[in-house]
Amino acid sequence: MGWLNKIFKGSVNRVSRGHYDGNWHEGHSSDYNRGTYDGSDNEDIDHAIALSLSEEQNKGKAVDIDYSLEEDEQLARALQESLNANSPPRENVPVENAPSENAAARDPPPIVFPSSGFRTCAGCNNPIGRGRFLSCMDSVWHPQCFRCFACNKPISEYEFAMHEDQPYHKSCYKEFFHPKCDVCKNFIPTNRNVMIEYRAHPFWMQKYCPAHEDDGTPRCCSCERMEPVDIKYITLDDGRKLCLECLNSSIMDTPECQHLYMDIQEFFEGLNMKVEQQVPLLLVERQALNEAMEAEKNGHHLPETRGLCLSEEQIVRTILRRPSIGAGNRIMDMITGTYKLTRRCEVTAILILYGLPRLQTGSILAHEMMHAYLRLKGFRSLSSEVEEGICQVLSHMWLTSEIIAGSSGNIASTSVASSSSLSSSTPTSSKKGAKTEFEKKLGAFIKHQIETDSSVAYGDGFRKANQAVELYGLRSTLDHIKLTRSFPY
Numbered sequence: 001m002g003w004l005n006k007i008f009k010g011s012v013n014r015v016s017r018g019h020y021d022g023n024w025h026e027g028h029s030s031d032y033n034r035g036t037y038d039g040s041d042n043e044d045i046d047h048a049i050a051l052s053l054s055e056e057q058n059k060g061k062a063v064d065i066d067y068s069l070e071e072d073e074q075l076a077r078a079l080q081e082s083l084n085a086n087s088p089p090r091e092n093v094p095v096e097n098a099p100s101e102n103a104a105a106r107d108p109p110p111i112v113f114p115s116s117g118f119r120t121c122a123g124c125n126n127p128i129g130r131g132r133f134l135s136c137m138d139s140v141w142h143p144q145c146f147r148c149f150a151c152n153k154p155i156s157e158y159e160f161a162m163h164e165d166q167p168y169h170k171s172c173y174k175e176f177f178h179p180k181c182d183v184c185k186n187f188i189p190t191n192r193n194v195m196i197e198y199r200a201h202p203f204w205m206q207k208y209c210p211a212h213e214d215d216g217t218p219r220c221c222s223c224e225r226m227e228p229v230d231i232k233y234i235t236l237d238d239g240r241k242l243c244l245e246c247l248n249s250s251i252m253d254t255p256e257c258q259h260l261y262m263d264i265q266e267f268f269e270g271l272n273m274k275v276e277q278q279v280p281l282l283l284v285e286r287q288a289l290n291e292a293m294e295a296e297k298n299g300h301h302l303p304e305t306r307g308l309c310l311s312e313e314q315i316v317r318t319i320l321r322r323p324s325i326g327a328g329n330r331i332m333d334m335i336t337g338t339y340k341l342t343r344r345c346e347v348t349a350i351l352i353l354y355g356l357p358r359l360q361t362g363s364i365l366a367h368e369m370m371h372a373y374l375r376l377k378g379f380r381s382l383s384s385e386v387e388e389g390i391c392q393v394l395s396h397m398w399l400t401s402e403i404i405a406g407s408s409g410n411i412a413s414t415s416v417a418s419s420s421s422l423s424s425s426t427p428t429s430s431k432k433g434a435k436t437e438f439e440k441k442l443g444a445f446i447k448h449q450i451e452t453d454s455s456v457a458y459g460d461g462f463r464k465a466n467q468a469v470e471l472y473g474l475r476s477t478l479d480h481i482k483l484t485r486s487f488p489y
Contacts, residue, residue, distance in 0.1 A: 121133075392461065
């Protein structure tokens with residue numbers, strides 16, 4: 001899967017700090033290079049994005065001005081007398097306004113910071129007066145007026161950071177703009193090039209340290225998000241992990257799945273694609289699904305199969321009652337039973353993996369229902385690209401209809417399923433109508449998976465089939481497939 005790899009940077013600036021004893025003026029300056037944190041993603045999310053948050057340090061210099069008030073006055077008088085000796089008398093001419101050409105033969109005098117009224121603090125707009133001050137950001141400041149934009153406390157350290165023309169303590173800048181891992185909740189560490197590098201899910205944009213890809217951190221088997229350190233996912237009996245949001249609408253037993261099955265049958269009938277034969281639907285564990293797949297002679301399957309349309313006679317173990325959650329967030333009290341499949345038509349049963357949310361279960365069921373429809377309607381010898389492609393189109397169409405229908409009603413509140421609700425046979429999510437915000441987001445994620453699948457059969461097949469349906473309609477596309485065993489172009 002194409003997880004994103006991101007690197008980004010910010011800026012750090014330096015100031016120098018002097019001392020004040022009541023009689024001396026001491027200035028402090030910094031040459032700073034302003035930088036801003038850029039959190040926007042301007043490139044496609046399927047490609048790596050390179051930004052950086054390396055702390056580029058620009059060293060400043062301290063300006064030490066060691067002139068007392070008396071020395072200042074003596075120097076000013078001496079300079080004035082020298083000017084008066086070589087030019088006509090002038091009255092009320094400030095030292096700083098003396099003609100420069102008369103002093104050209106001499107070295108320029110040192111800069112003198114007057115004791116009051118000449119420099120204004122950029123923070124309080126009052127004169128700097130006598131004492132120490134800071135010179136940075138093209139302004140001068142009282143030390144107590146140069147404050148962090150985040151915490152509003154004076155910046156007394158030698159280094160500070162800039163963001164959108166505002167100064168920050170280094171610690172405040174890090175807290176606000178240095179990314180934290182969504183898994184371990186720590187600041188994402190820098191790599192060997194002193195750059196902050198992290199991974200991000202291409203849809204959910206969950207940010208996490210690169211190390212979590214190899215340290216055994218589990219992902220939800222449905223939405224694929226990583227398990228955060230402060231939230232424990234549910235562990236199914238086959239080892240799969242399920243996050244609490246996906247658990248809230250999960251389909252856990254065959255009777256519960258029957259309601260969803262009837263909804264999808266109605267969807268097919270609305271497309272004038274009624275399946276006359278009553279095809280058994282069974283919700284099964286992963287082991288039972290794998291065993292059935294090995295016994296099945298026909299069909300095209302993903303590396304991780306979640307649904308099957310069977311045409312062979314088999315004995316399948318199905319889940320009869322919704323399990324509960326026991327110690328350690330593990331599924332327990334799973335009750336299963338055997339079901340003998342007899343061949344009365346081209347399709348003997350549809351098997352669906354248990355424990356997935358309603359929308360994901362429904363998308364798989366719509367896909368397998370299309371396999372059943374093709375077999376029962378005499379579509380023969382289709383290539384995997386054509387058959388899986390058109391089945392993915394029906395799955396995508398059903399998801400779209402569910403999301404649109406769910407957006408028209410009132411949004412139900414999301415709640416975490418408890419052990420008591422999990423043991424009940426009543427589903428925890430609405431069957432039709434309003435969807436929770438997470439369900440709508442999950443539906444968009446499943447559609448995104450279908451649209452961006454990179455495999456030839458499921459990905460390329462879907463895109464070709466979907467293009468044909470958009471151009472010619474579903475009915476004409478199916479007629480063309482039945483006649484030519486290919487998509488119309």
